[in-house]
Amino acid sequence: MASTTGDVSGGYDTTAGTMAIPQNGWVLFSGVMMLFSGIWIAFEGIFAFFRSTYFIGGAVFGSLWIWALAWLVFGILLIAAGGAVMSGQSWGRWFGIVVVSLAALIHLLSFATYPWWSAVMIAIDILILFGLTARWQKAEGAPAY
Numbered sequence: 001m002a003s004t005t006g007d008v009s010g011g012y013d014t015t016a017g018t019m020a021i022p023q024n025g026w027v028l029f030s031g032v033m034m035l036f037s038g039i040w041i042a043f044e045g046i047f048a049f050f051r052s053t054y055f056i057g058g059a060v061f062g063s064l065w066i067w068a069l070a071w072l073v074f075g076i077l078l079i080a081a082g083g084a085v086m087s088g089q090s091w092g093r094w095f096g097i098v099v100v101s102l103a104a105l106i107h108l109l110s111f112a113t114y115p116w117w118s119a120v121m122i123a124i125d126i127l128i129l130f131g132l133t134a135r136w137q138k139a140e141g142a143p144a145y
Contacts, residue, residue, distance in 0.1 A: 030131030034082030034096055037124055042075025067110050074103045093132050100128045
C-alpha cells in the first residue's frame with residue numbers, strides 16, 4: 001500500500017549544507033559560568049563602591065575602592081570572555097583562560113575582604129579553567145603527531 005502523502009522525509013536532506021560543530025559540554029559550561037561570574041564580580045565591584053559595610057574585613061593591598069575598580073573591570077572582562085567562548089571565537093578560549101586565571105588571583109589576593117565569597121569564586125574559576133582546557137580538540141587539517 002502506497003502512501004498518499006508522498007515523500008515522508010519532507011524533502012529535507014540531512015547531508016546538504018554545512019553545520020557548525022557544537023562546543024562540547026565543558027566549554028559550554030565554562031562560557032555560561034564566565035558570563036555569570038562576570039556579572040557577579042561586577043556587582044561585587046558596584047557593592048564595594050556604594051556599600052563598604054557589606055564586606056567583613058579591610059582590604060590588605062590598597063583601599064577598598066581600588067578593589068572595587070578591579071572587580072568591576074574583571075567582571076566586564078569575564079563577560080566579554082564568556083561571550084567570545086559562547087560564540088565560538090577561536091581566540092575566546094585563550095582569552096578566557098587568561099582572564100579567569102587573573103580573576104582567581106584577584107580573589108585570592110582579596111580573600112581578607114570577603115573570605116567565603118572569594119573561596120566559592122576561586123572554586124568556580126578552577127572549574128571554568130578545567131572546562132576551557134580539558135578535551136581541547138584539534139583544528140580541522142591540523143597535522144597529527
